[in-house]
Amino acid sequence: MKDIYEEKCKKIYWLRPYFGRRNNAKATSTVLVVVAFLFVYLFLFAARRLDHSMFSGHSNTKSQAKEVQDFPLDCLSWSQTLTCPKTYPTSHKNLDRSSGKTCPDYFRWIHEDLRHWKEAGITRDMVEVAKRTAHFRLIIVNGKAYVERFKKSLQTRDLFTVWGFQQLLRRYPGRVPDLELMFDCDDRPVFNIGKYFKRPNPGPPPLFKYCSDPWSLDIVSPDWSFWGWPETNQKPWEMTLKDIKEGNKQVKWKDRAPYAYWKGNPRVSPIRADLVKCNVNNTPNVDWDTRLFIQDWDKESVQGYKNSNIEDQCTYRYKIYVEGWAWSVSEKYIMACDSPTLYITPHFYTYFARGLTPLEHFWPIRETDKCKSLKFAVEWGNNHTSKAQEMGEASSRFIHEDMNMDHVYDYMLHLLTEYAKLLKFKPTIPPNAMELCSETMACFADGKWRKYMEESFVRQPTDMVPCTMPPPYDPSTLKATIDNRTRAIKQVEMWEDEYWKNQNLKH
Numbered sequence: 042m043k044d045i046y047e048e049k050c051k052k053i054y055w056l057r058p059y060f061g062r063r064n065n066a067k068a069t070s071t072v073l074v075v076v077a078f079l080f081v082y083l084f085l086f087a088a089r090r091l092d093h094s095m096f097s098g099h100s101n102t103k104s105q106a107k108e109v110q111d112f113p114l115d116c117l118s119w120s121q122t123l124t125c126p127k128t129y130p131t132s133h134k135n136l137d138r139s140s141g142k143t144c145p146d147y148f149r150w151i152h153e154d155l156r157h158w159k160e161a162g163i164t165r166d167m168v169e170v171a172k173r174t175a176h177f178r179l180i181i182v183n184g185k186a187y188v189e190r191f192k193k194s195l196q197t198r199d200l201f202t203v204w205g206f207q208q209l210l211r212r213y214p215g216r217v218p219d220l221e222l223m224f225d226c227d228d229r230p231v232f233n234i235g236k237y238f239k240r241p242n243p244g245p246p247p248l249f250k251y252c253s254d255p256w257s258l259d260i261v262s263p264d265w266s267f268w269g270w271p272e273t274n275q276k277p278w279e280m281t282l283k284d285i286k287e288g289n290k291q292v293k294w295k296d297r298a299p300y301a302y303w304k305g306n307p308r309v310s311p312i313r314a315d316l317v318k319c320n321v322n323n324t325p326n327v328d329w330d331t332r333l334f335i336q337d338w339d340k341e342s343v344q345g346y347k348n349s350n351i352e353d354q355c356t357y358r359y360k361i362y363v364e365g366w367a368w369s370v371s372e373k374y375i376m377a378c379d380s381p382t383l384y385i386t387p388h389f390y391t392y393f394a395r396g397l398t399p400l401e402h403f404w405p406i407r408e409t410d411k412c413k414s415l416k417f418a419v420e421w422g423n424n425h426t427s428k429a430q431e432m433g434e435a436s437s438r439f440i441h442e443d444m445n446m447d448h449v450y451d452y453m454l455h456l457l458t459e460y461a462k463l464l465k466f467k468p469t470i471p472p473n474a475m476e477l478c479s480e481t482m483a484c485f486a487d488g489k490w491r492k493y494m495e496e497s498f499v500r501q502p503t504d505m506v507p508c509t510m511p512p513p514y515d516p517s518t519l520k521a522t523i524d525n526r527t528r529a530i531k532q533v534e535m536w537e538d539e540y541w542k543n544q545n546l547k548h
């Protein structure tokens with residue numbers, strides 16, 4: 042079944058250049074159809090203009106509001122002409138207004154991620170080094186996006202990532218500056234900071250990824266799942282947030298099962314395999330207060346994903362977050378539930394994770410000795426219910442407010458804007474790149490792929506003005522932030538050690 046989907050997905054825009062060539066024989070008939078359509082279009086356009094001028098004397102706000110700004114997917118004319126619609130606005134009307142609202146604090150890490158290029162800027166040679174592992178090059182010139190594809194990504198990560206950038210351009214037309222960037226859709230960071238400043242390298246390669254770590258140069262950007270992850274039935278983020286909000290209401294926090302819950306695939310990393318050992322029926326006579334479940338995606342896909350609804354997972358008081366092969370997409374779903382997240386020490390960070398503070402948004406869990414660490418956390422929470430509840434609500438608020446789709450787009454906008462400022466060359470459209478529009482991607486897609494695209498489709502430029510980018514951290518505040526983080530984690534480890542020491546004395 043997957044193969045059929047993959048066939049379909051392959052056909053989507055990546056193969057579009059071939060599609061055009063194969064249809065050369067039909068070119069003449071296509072031209073005729075195009076001409077005919079043009080006439081009809083011009084006629085309709087003229088008629089509308091006439092209509093406008095006839096009524097322009099009245100200021101009927103209602104009909105005006107209805108008439109402006111809705112640009113649905115236009116697959117009919119796209120399939121006739123194979124060219125992107127030219128009707129979409131090219132500039133954002135609020136271009137010089139300021140929202141007066143400062144972006145959430147985690148946006149400040151954009152400056153940190155780009156600091157390696159602050160002095161010397163980004164040259165074309167550096168970008169070309171980043172091509173080594175990239176799946177595609179994204180080019181933006183005069184407000185239009187183009188993509189040059191190098192290789193296929195896992196599932197349809199690349200497609201939904203590119204879709205996300207395309208929706209950003211629709212949301213804020215004319216605001217995204219000219220740029221070229223390399224994007225790698227795999228999990229782990231690629232370029233080590235220590236290696237790339239020395240010759241013969243032209244300088245640090247800037248590569249966009251979904252996650253990075255403190256030893257890597259990679260620049261983090263929102264992952265594909267914000268626009269949907271059809272292969273696992275994960276709807277676009279906006280819909281998922283609504284579902285979780287509803288799910289959250291089903292059981293009040295105090296009435297939730299007083300255990301630490303996790304469901305996932307333990308085979309992707311040794312840390313997960315180790316976590317599963319803490320399960321209730323693994324060690325006889327010991328209950329680590331965890332309830333761990335193995336996710337079998339193949340079985341779930343056969344059963345229609347009935348048992349993997351995120352919104353039905355808000356029935357436990359605590360939820361465990363553990364990384365997979367790298368960061369895990371589940372992070373944002375887990376933290377949205379009003380139940381404190383027991384966060385197993387991570388090795389990687391996503392674009393938003395650095396905005397989370399231990400003991401405020403999550404409870405840190407040791408990577409070694411997880412079972413004891415988890416048991417202590419659950420007991421502590423059950424002893425300090427109002428503090429635990431506060432923590433769950435704080436992470437929920439962070440996810441539902443600071444990370445809603447508005448902020449996802451604002452983050453991308455600011456990241457791309459700051460990145461583009463550093464470019465030392467003029468972005469150009471490579472010969473084998475193709476112009477992107479939503480039609481090139483969605484019109485070939487079907488099933489969940491099409492559905493999620495339609496659901497996350499930006500129909501018109503937003504009325505909103507992006508939040509204001511906060512300034513970079515000054516070095517002392519940055520150090521204090523990191524120190525505070527370390528201190529909070531150390532504090533929990535001390536409590537934990539003391540608790541287990543006393544337990545051992547009792548026995």
Ligand SMILES: *[C@@H]1O[C@H](CO)[C@@H](O)[C@H](O)[C@H]1NC(C)=O
Binds near residue numbers: 417420424540
């Ligand atoms: C929770 O409270 C019980 C009873 O007062 C106590 O024995 C236990 O040590 C406490 N556990 C933690 C982790 O605070």
Ligand SMILES: *[C@@H]1O[C@H](CO)[C@@H](O)[C@H](O)[C@H]1NC(C)=O
Binds near residue numbers: 518521522525
């Ligand atoms: C660090 O923690 C202290 C005490 O909790 C707090 O007053 C201070 O504002 C924190 N600093 C930063 C940069 O978060």
